[in-house]
Amino acid sequence: MRPIRRKVFPQNLVKVVKKSDYPALDVFICTADPIKEPPMSVVNTALSVMAYDYPTEKLSVYVSDDGGSQLTLFAFVEAAKFAAHWLPYCSKNRITERCPEAYFKSEPAWYPETDQMKNMYESMKMRVERVVEKGSIPYDYCITNEQQQFQSFSNWTTDGFTHQDHPTVIQGIRCQTLSMFPGRKTGQITHNFKAGALNVLLRVSAAMTNAPIILILDCDMYSNDPQTPLRALCYHLDPQMSSRLAFVQFPQIFHSINKDDIYGAEFKYPFQIDPCGMDGLGGPEHPGTGCFFSRRAFFGGPSSFVPPENPKLSPYQIVNGPIQSKEVLSLAHHVAGCNFEAQTKWGSKVGFRYGSLVEDLYTGYSMQCEGWRSIFCHPNRPAFLGDVPITLNDLLNQTKRWAMGLLQVGLRKHSPMILGFKSLNPFHALCYTNYAFWPFWAIPITIYAFLPQLALLNSFSIFPKVSDPWFFAYAFLSSGAYTQDFLEFSLAGGTIWRWWNNQRMWMIRGLSSFAFGLGEYILQSIGLATSGFNVTNKVVDDELGKRYNQGIFEFGVASPLYLPLTTSALINLFSVVWGLVQVFVNGGFEDLFLQILLAGFGVVNCWPVYEAVFFRSDDGKMPVKITVISLVLASVLYLATSLAF
Ligand SMILES: O=c1ccn([C@@H]2O[C@H](COP(=O)(O)OP(=O)(O)O[C@H]3O[C@H](CO)[C@@H](O)[C@H](O)[C@H]3O)[C@@H](O)[C@H]2O)c(=O)[nH]1
């Protein structure tokens, strides 16, 4: 209804605020699994933000590692040494690309130190990758002189230290700039996944620096523009809005998407188009990364402050004393422990909200219900660039997790249908309702993928005839919806092929992620299943990467998510053939036209499935097991419906 497109002029900021008066900025980066999330890429994320155009003494980077891995810590110790050269190099030569991996890949302009920097980077990368491959750090690494300050490594050799069960380890690296928190789990206590990790970071950073502005980043998303914090400050320091502003959100944009985005992984609607619209209604949703929060927004509404139990964690507290001082460190350890949250408001009224696998959307939405607003900032040069899943199975599992998380928001007492309409602009509440009920698309999509086709196989007409006036209503509604979708998509810079693939993936997700997410949510509600945060794989195998870049679908594993899709693909194919034969032999084209058209549309959309089932022989083809089961399912469905029609 009221889309907003903003333009920021960060160069004017210094005219209003002196550089020395910039607020301090704490950056939070989460990682959880050194195998699925290579430490080298986490390190690149951290280096790219450490090199922000921002007063160094005001910038602190906190990394949480839910994997509790010494490999990640090793990578960061190495990265800190490299940073001592990399940061001055960037600012001296005014480099724009400050993520070292991306920088050296882009064949950069030559400066006297460039070769030396490149060598340093490559040799650090080699050291880290070798250690990751071996799975352990060299025995003498922690006792050599240089590493004396990193006594944390000795934790891993203590008896009883496992990745699931271990005391908190906090390691400050390079004084003010970088601190690592490998883990915080103890035994049975539920873990709340990323939201839990972020709340620990909120408290530990409160003890150490307590910056009023916080940037949240996933480990798979690096900074692509050193000016970004200044853009965010243009809003956070604007006296007309700062008292009600919870966060400034930058879009999720991805660098590794293939040309036509075969999996629709760009998610152009939720990440780029919808937020402009929501901005005009009260603020965009928070999609988990690339977001500058006001620390105050984690403690109750703009006019209803909810103080944390421990006053030292209040956003108004000023930290004095260096982060290595005894008091600061002991407070940090105390508040990081996983027992700390028991019987507190953390996760319900304070901090990131627990109870949904989309903690991001849930937290942003809760803040808006409390009276906060948010801003969507979409500069031409992407502020952050991230990774996408490159196999269909990874992508479908990711959306399945989202589907469950969304239902956990939509079907509980904080539902946008209830609380949202009570607290927000009704159109804003409608936006959240739309997201929260996304997975329900599984129902109509599944019906449209099977029912008309099964009817066609039985020569049974269920849609209006071509001559029926209702036919025009059908034609108008479906072509109208498609045209609108196409226009919105291309006006936001999308190509025709990306749009086509996006609508195809919407149907595929409906038959897999949404349907399974819905099913698992129901099982979970009656106590038959538990849900967890299954971290998305970020490792790119060479063969896989090659096929992905050629735009070939990657099936490969025998995932049950493929069953409804393959079954439907087969039924669509058989029904088109059968329908056409019918019409030629017996006539009745008028009656069956819409069904043949729909099944034909299904067949065109299912093309990659037929390729994977019938023609391919590479590792990414459809596993025979899935094909066979799908054939059986298709026959059973046909037989069952032939009794009904
Ligand atoms: O127990 C966990 C699980 C995940 N993470 C981190 O959370 C981030 C996102 O995980 P990822 O596997 O990349 O999930 P995606 O589906 O790609 O993430 C999207 O969806 C998530 C919600 O499901 C949001 O949290 C993310 O910000 C959003 O980018 C990563 O940095 C992880 O290291 C943790 O810290 N602890």
Ligand SMILES: [Mn+2]
């Ligand atoms: Mn991710």
